[in-house]
Amino acid sequence: MADASGQIVAELTEPTDPRGAAHVAEQIAACAGKLAQAVGMEGTRARHVMVGLPGAIDLRTGRVSLAPNIPGLENFDILGFLRDHFGPDAAIDNDVNLAMLGERAFGCASQCRNAAFLALGTGVGLGLLIDDRLFRGASGSAGEIADLPIGRDPASQIPPTSGAFELEVGSFAIVDRYRRQGGTAAATVREIFSRLEQGDAVAESVLDTTAHWVALAVVSLQSLLDLELVVFGGSIGVRPELYERVQRALPALFPRPVTIAPSRLGDRAGLVGAAWAAAQAMRRNTAPAQ
Numbered sequence: 001m002a003d004a005s006g007q008i009v010a011e012l013t014e015p016t017d018p019r020g021a022a023h024v025a026e027q028i029a030a031c032a033g034k035l036a037q038a039v040g041m042e043g044t045r046a047r048h049v050m051v052g053l054p055g056a057i058d059l060r061t062g063r064v065s066l067a068p069n070i071p072g073l074e075n076f077d078i079l080g081f082l083r084d085h086f087g088p089d090a091a092i093d094n095d096v097n098l099a100m101l102g103e104r105a106f107g108c109a110s111q112c113r114n115a116a117f118l119a120l121g122t123g124v125g126l127g128l129l130i131d132d133r134l135f136r137g138a139s140g141s142a143g144e145i146a147d148l149p150i151g152r153d154p155a156s157q158i159p160p161t162s163g164a165f166e167l168e169v170g171s172f173a174i175v176d177r178y179r180r181q182g183g184t185a186a187a188t189v190r191e192i193f194s195r196l197e198q199g200d201a202v203a204e205s206v207l208d209t210t211a212h213w214v215a216l217a218v219v220s221l222q223s224l225l226d227l228e229l230v231v232f233g234g235s236i237g238v239r240p241e242l243y244e245r246v247q248r249a250l251p252a253l254f255p256r257p258v259t260i261a262p263s264r265l266g267d268r269a270g271l272v273g274a275a276w277a278a279a280q281a282m283r284r285n286t287a288p289a290q
Contacts, residue, residue, distance in 0.1 A: 100127030102273030211245030
């Protein structure tokens with residue numbers, strides 16, 4: 001919960017309900033009620049609600065697509081649910097787009113008009129800021145880079161529902177590569193990072209390969225968009241073990257300098273961006289007519 005300036009005054013964190021979209025929607029409503037109670041107000045007094053979702057969002061229709069991580073989300077009217085519960089000013093946006101707004105407002109992209117937020121974690125995502133505005137594409141799918149045709153090891157055991165780029169740089173792909181190259185048992189990328197600190201040669205090789213694929217994606221973006229900055233975010237993207245490898249790989253792949261930086265807001269970038277976007281929308285809705 002945030003005040004009219006977008007400053008967060010109360011928050012809580014819960015694991016996403018694994019049962020799917022309808023349950024997640026109810027969970028959002030319940031969380032909002034808990035936050036309202038924590039600050040001593042009625043939830044219905046919230047002036048604006050912004051929800052970030054992991055998928056492509058067509059703002060003309062409110063339809064969500066390319067959202068495999070929350071079952072049923074593509075066929076559930078999440079925007080309708082939110083407006084029924086909170087009122088007509090509830091809104092939704094892509095979570096990485098909101099992270100880009102957070103970095104633009106309060107993070108390392110505060111001086112940029114053309115930048116990208118590259119989220120690397122369980123999956124991959126991209127928020128694009130072009131001429132100081134979010135670039136969404138024709139149907140809201142701009143930045144859905146999981147299917148970028150970079151990498152894709154044909155021996156990968158990752159389910160084929162993932163896109164080519166995500167098959168190489170997502171967390172499941174990194175763990176899968178580590179195991180296939182003979183690494184000791186590791187269930188998470190965090191454990192692989194820990195083994196890297198212990199001098200594990202397989203962990204080093206796996207992260208070098210991952211950084212190579214990520215660097216290729218970055219130079220593809222730069223050649224097309226001439227960005228001032230690419231912000232690295234997500235649970236994997238902000239790790240210096242990966243970020244610094246990407247930085248070292250870039251000069252050999254691209255003739256011009258490419259500026260990259262880890263997210264200053266870290267895992268709070270999307271949260272901060274959502275609060276800022278809600279505050280901006282509230283100001284627009286309450287501004288006197290000219």
